Amino acid sequence: MTVSEFPPNLRSMTEWESIMSAVALGLTGDKDKGRAALDSCWDSTSGVEHAQRCVIAHYLADLQPSIEDEVVWDEVALSEHAHVTDEDLASLGMQSAAHLAASLHLNLGDGYLRQGRVAAAGVQLAAGLDACGALPTDGYGALIRSGLDRLQHRIREAARH
16 A cells, blocks of 8 residues: 555655654755655645645755755745644644744745845744744744844844945
8 A cells, every 4th residue: 555545644644754754864964865855755745735845845945055945945835834724733743833934934034134135034034023922932932032033133233234
């Protein structure tokens, strides 16, 4: 039996297992293997699997060799997120799809700033700060809030020059 023959609920769990294994591979420091594994996961998704595509793109962005490619994947992740529901991410232990929004805006804002696109970075910072209310009060929430604070400082510094 192939994964495509599994019932939809089991197929989704299998897809998430593959995706999270690819994410873990990318986080080990082997960017090439991680990127290849995530590319394979991306190729196995369809246009309606927004949650999977959002997560894949979010992690693929960080594995790109150029800032231009990184920003493209960050834009894809944010675009896919617009179609993600809480139920879509429940199997990952996420209580709310909104928990991802601030992180996605943070990453895109950082990418824009590194490209020299200060105004676009500011737009993403504002959206990220607006999304902070949905963040949990745990370590993840603190990490994202701290990242947004640092991005805000960096944008202010860039605007001065």
